[in-house]
Amino acid sequence: MMSGIVDFGRIVMRLIRAVTAVFALLFAVQLAPNARAESEETPxxxxxxxxxxxxxxxxxxxxxxxxxxxxxxxxxxxxxxxxxxxxxxxxxxxxxxxxxxxxxxxxxxxxxxxxxxxxxSTSVGSLMVAGDSPVKTLSDLKGKTIGVAGGPLDKNWLLVQALGKQKYGVDLAAENSIVYGAPPLLTEKARQGELDAVLNFWHYAARLEAEGFRTLVSGTDAAMEMGASGxxxxxxxxxxxxxxxxxxxxxxxxxxxxxxxxxxxxxxxxxxxxxxxxxxxxxxxxxxxxxxxxxxxxxxxxxxxxxxxxxxxxxxxxxxxxxxxxxxxxxxxxxxxxxxxxxxx
Structure with a gap:
């Protein structure tokens, strides 16, 4: 009699362990996607x-x-x-x-x-002149002093030069005094009236605009004049x-x-x-x-x-x-x- 009871108890314990294992497996499967998601770091x-x-x-x-x-x-x-x-x-x-x-x-x-x-960004440099400057077009710059940020091979400067030659017949690099320099320095020189025009990066040009300077021509203007559609x-x-x-x-x-x-x-x-x-x-x-x-x-x-x-x-x-x-x-x-x-x- 005791032997039968012991055997029955063992069977019950095995069944409990088996059921517990099944539930544990199901629980693990349910959590697996979340565990994977948590383990995958955001790049x-x-x-x-x-x-x-x-x-x-x-x-x-x-x-x-x-x-x-x-x-x-x-x-x-x-x-x-x-x-x-x-x-x-x-x-x-x-x-x-x-x-x-x-x-x-x-x-x-x-x-x-x-x-x-x-x-x-399409924001590019602009050639700026003082608000009361008599300069109205690139041809009016002949013989003037122009400040250029970015150096002689700056894209905007080359495009502005090309526009000057094509539309106005003026060689800006050859017929003017060109001052190359750092953007902050050229901005200050423009404020002090030491430059007749300054080609500067867009945010420096924007600061001058806020002080009353005006855009003579921007790099985008020059690019579109030279064939860009936008x-x-x-x-x-x-x-x-x-x-x-x-x-x-x-x-x-x-x-x-x-x-x-x-x-x-x-x-x-x-x-x-x-x-x-x-x-x-x-x-x-x-x-x-x-x-x-x-x-x-x-x-x-x-x-x-x-x-x-x-x-x-x-x-x-x-x-x-x-x-x-x-x-x-x-x-x-x-x-x-x-x-x-x-x-x-």
């Missing part, structure tokens, strides 16, 4: 930026609104003192992405590198094709966050209020001018259209600036514009 993109560059405005707005995380990417900012340092960091693998121009990308692709470009992004997000192939979701998420941030900055004045400390605007008028010029520079055309215009401008710049500017390639290198599988749009 990170390291973006090299200039310490005091305007790209920081957008990335700060992106972080404040949590748009990177919402898109599925963590954005890590790595600050550099100058463009050369950020370019070296990208080439050395210390960062995954920087902002640079398509000329640099095309030139490196011609040498065998695999960098590629996504439009970031504004062309001079600068863009630059990264390796190989990186994009290995991390397609990270690149897609970052570009989605970039688009969402631009939309926010285009429509929300409140989003800009938080950026005031970064912008270092001298007064409310300067702040407003910087905000509006930034908004004007948000790319609005399909990348495929921009690419077609860029190819035209590249050929023109190759003719004007020669190998010193573009390297050995006479045409924009294939792959300069990033192909995301959506026809570049």
């Amino acid at each position: 990170t993109i390291r973006v090299g930026v200039l310490k005091f560059g305007t790209v920081n405005w957008e990335l700060d707005a992106m972080t404040r609104a949590g748009l990177g995380r919402k898109a599925g990417v963590d954005v890590e900012l790595v600050a550099f003192a100058g463009e050369d340092a950020s370019a070296v960091a990208l080439q050395g693998g210390s960062v995954d992405m920087i902002v640079s121009d398509w000329l640099w990308v095309s030139r490196l692709r011609a040498s065998g590198a695999d960098y590629t470009f996504v439009p970031y 504004p062309v992004a001079s600068i863009g997000w630059v990264f390796r094709e190989d990186f994009a192939k290995k991390h397609p979701q990270a690149i897609a998420a970052f570009l989605a966050a970039d688009k969402a941030t631009k939309q926010r900055l285009a429509t929300s004045d409140d989003a800009w209020e938080a950026l005031k400390p970064l912008m270092k605007a001298e007064d409310e008028k300067t702040f407003t001018t910087l905000r509006e010029r930034y908004r004007e520079g948000i790319p609005a055309r399909p990348a495929a259209e921009e690419k077609a215009d860029t190819e035209k401008l590249y050929r023109l710049l190759a003719e004007i600036g020669g190998e010193r500017l573009v390297g050995p390639a006479k045409e924009l290198e294939p792959g300069t514009y990033y192909d995301d599988g959506k026809n570049g749009s």
Whole structure:
């Protein structure tokens, strides 16, 4: 009798252990997707930026609104003192992405590198004159003193020169006193009346505009006069094709966050209020001018259209600036514009 009771007890214990094991297995299966999701880290993109560059405005707005995380990417900012340092960091693998121009990308692709470009901003430099200046067209600059930021091979300067020759018959480089220098220095010289005109980067031009200067011609004006059908992004997000192939979701998420941030900055004045400390605007008028010029520079055309215009401008710049500017390639290198599988749009 006792033996039967013991055997029955063992059977019951085995059944309990079996049922417990089944429930444990079912519970584990149910939790498995969540466990996998928690173990998969959000991808990170390291973006090299200039310490005091305007790209920081957008990335700060992106972080404040949590748009990177919402898109599925963590954005890590790595600050550099100058463009050369950020370019070296990208080439050395210390960062995954920087902002640079398509000329640099095309030139490196011609040498065998695999960098590629996504439009970031169409805001470009402008040739500014004082509000009461008698200069009305490029032809009026003959014999004047012109300040130029970016050096003799600056794209905007070359395009403005080409426009001067084609439309006004004036050789700005040969018939004027040209002063090359750093943007802040040239801005101050323009304020003090030491320059008759100054070609400066867009945010310095915007500050002068807020003080009463006016635009004689912008880089975009010159490009469109020379054949572009619309504004062309001079600068863009630059990264390796190989990186994009290995991390397609990270690149897609970052570009989605970039688009969402631009939309926010285009429509929300409140989003800009938080950026005031970064912008270092001298007064409310300067702040407003910087905000509006930034908004004007948000790319609005399909990348495929921009690419077609860029190819035209590249050929023109190759003719004007020669190998010193573009390297050995006479045409924009294939792959300069990033192909995301959506026809570049």
